[in-house]
Amino acid sequence: MQYILRILSLILYWIGCKLQFIIKMFSDIxxxxxxxxxxxxxxxxxxxxxxxxxxxxxxxxxxLREYIKRVKEVNPILNAVVDDRFSNALEDAKKADQVIKLTADKEELFKKYPLFGVPFSVKESxxxxxLSHVVGSHYRRGLKSIEDGASISLLREAGAIPLLVSANPELCVSWETLSMTHGRCNNPYNSEYTPGGSSGGEGSLNGAGASVFGIGSDFCGSIRIPAMFNGVYGHKPSGYLVxxxxxxxxxxxxxxxxxxxxGPMTRFVEDLPLLLNIIAGENASKLIDGEEITKIKVLITFELFQLEIEELDDIMEIVAARLSLFVPPNIHTNLTNPDEKTTTLAELGKHFKGKPLHTISALYFQALYDFSHTIPIFRKDYYMKRLDDLESKLKEKLGNNGVLLFPTFHRSAFLHNTSIIHSPAVVLTGIFNVLGFPALxxxxxxxxxxxxxxxxIxxxxxxxxxxxxxAAELEKVFGGWVPPSPSI
Structure with a gap:
């Protein structure tokens, strides 16, 4: 156990508890x-x-027109849309209608193109x-994608129609969606609160009923945290699947x-198997057929400790050690002038001068990488061994017919501008990224x-x-997605 890391986490949590009320009192949101x-x-x-x-x-x-109307209705409040292709999408929809009208065997048509004519939204990253591929970076302003990513290409092949790209934080390194290029994205249930991150725009639009389904990305909870904060389903697939x-x-x-x-984000459980099969492409054959619900064994978090899976005691260190082995993009890299040099401290100083290029969250994560990575190099091999042991034990306990119910986050959506003080809690989602386990x-x-x-799950x-x-059984009992209501 790394005591400095734990003490830092406790300090951040204590600060968070004390500051929430003060921040809300003085917030102009x-x-x-x-x-x-x-x-x-x-x-x-x-x-x-x-x-x-x-x-x-x-x-x-x-x-298409119904969803475009809904997006235009809610986006002035949410600020979730970065770029759209409404006109081109409508042309795509008209062509789809012509094909449907002229096709005699519609069963065969929709078997070949299972999402024919259905619109969807996509995280900008x-x-x-x-469409825009700025990803919240000052140095990528104006950048457009020259081709579809793998998942988007597969969805188009299935007949689906991309409608827009939605907001994410700078280089996706925050659990709230704020960037210097696009501003702040808001939660549809209460705009004083964040929709989470980094797939915050997708969570926000889906929660507001402004997207049939969305595609997000998840490196350390970036689908699941926004899905929770916005009341929808968000699935991080098995590692190496998509x-x-x-x-x-x-x-x-x-x-x-x-x-x-x-992974997919949607208001309805029944969409998930179809969407995952499509975006997994050829890897869909690796998916294990789901057990009958009566045969699925369910574990709850505290049972893992009863089973003496001691590696869970080091969950924070395991996640930090594994993620620190990846070299992230440096937020200071100027794509148009690579020779331009700056530092995290210098950029932080620009905040005090009122001329920031980066958000505080982006600078915070850059500083973690610059100065310590939070885990000493000589301890990383130890925690990698702990990760391997944890993976083996959980695979054995779950088998092909087990699920684990596990917290997504330690609280509901938090206030804007407070993601740093809540950041230690992302180990609850990050552990399943480094393990490669699917999590919904x-x-x-x-x-x-x-x-x-x-x-x-x-x-x-x-x-x-x-x-x-x-999840389908839980939806039957508890109702699943609850639309935002002005009366709440």
């Missing part, structure tokens, strides 16, 4: 309620929308051809594709503040479908 939607179309899952499109009970163009090609930032370092995964965030209603709550590698089966 005022709550703006999201209007409830009346359209029945917006309340349907992707699976049900496909049924209506197939039966010609709904046109792809009408579906996941490349969509022709290609991160086209994502920025990304490196070719060994193990990156185990830790970093693209499940919404479980709202707390007394009207903010979403939930937890993770975790399974052994490639047993993702067990997560979906258990």
């Amino acid at each position: 005022k709550r703006e309620p999201i209007r409830e939607f009346k359209s029945e179309i917006l309340a349907l899952s992707a699976v049900k929308l496909v049924e209506k499109l197939k039966a010609c009970e709904l046109s792809a163009e009408d579906l 996941c490349a969509v051809e022709g 290609s991160p090609k086209g994502h920025f930032p990304h490196t070719e370092q060994d193990g990156m594709d185990k830790v970093l995964q693209m 965030q499940v919404p479980m209603g709202l707390n007394k503040k009207g903010l979403p709550i939930g937890f993770q 975790v399974a052994a590698p490639f047993a993702d479908k067990n997560c979906f089966k258990v």
Whole structure:
């Protein structure tokens, strides 16, 4: 156990408890309620929308127009949209309607293109051809993707229509969505609170009912934390299942594709198996068929300690040690002038002068890498051995028919500008990135503040479908996604 790391975490937690009230008192961020939607179309899952499109009970163009209308209605409050292709998407939808109308065997058409005519949104860090790929970096302003990333390409091949790219923090290194290039993204349940990060724009739009489904990325909880904060389902697939090609930032370092995964965010459980099968591509054959719900064994977090899995005592150190082996992109790299030199301290000084190029969160994570990585080099091999042992023990306990119920975060959404003091809690999600286990965030209603709550369902590698089966049962009992209401 690294006592300095633990003490730092306790100090941050204590500061967080004391500062929440003060920050709220002096904050100039005022709550703006999201209007409830009346359209029945917006309340349907992707699976049900496909049924209506197939039966010609709904046109792809009408579906697109409903979602464009909803996005335009809520985005002035959320500030979640970075770039859109509304006009091109409508043209795509009209072409889809023509094909559907002229195709006699519609069953065969939708078997070949299972999302034909269905729109979706994408986190900006996941490349969509022709749309912004700035990823919150001052040095990437104006940059557009020249081609689709792997997941987006597979979704297009399945007939889905990309609609927009949504906000993420600078280089995705924060658990709240704020950047110097796009500003602050807000939570649809209460705009005084963050939608989380780094897939915060996706969480925000999905929670507001402004996206059929979204594609996010998860390196240390970046799908699951926003999914929880915005009351939707967010799945981090098994390591090596979904290609991160086209994502920025990304490196070719060994193990990156185990830790970093693209995954779906949606309001409805029934969409998850279909979406995962599509974005997994050829790797979908690796997925283990889900067990019947009566055969799935369920473990709860405290049972792991009863089973004497002692490596869990070092969960914080294990996550920090593994992630520190990756070399992140340096936030100070000027793409147009690589010879330009600066430092984290120099950039921090610009905040006091009122001319910042980077957010405080980005500078915080750059400083961690610059100065210590939080784990001494001579201890990293020890924690890597602990990680291997933990992986073996959890695989044995879960098998192909087990799931683990595990916290996603230590609280509901937090106030804007407080992500640093809550950062130690991301080990609850980060542990399953470094293990490569699939983990699904499940919404479980709202707390007394009207903010979403939930937890993770975790399974052994490639047993993702067990997560979906258990989540479906929970949705039946607890209702799943709860729309934001102006009255809350």
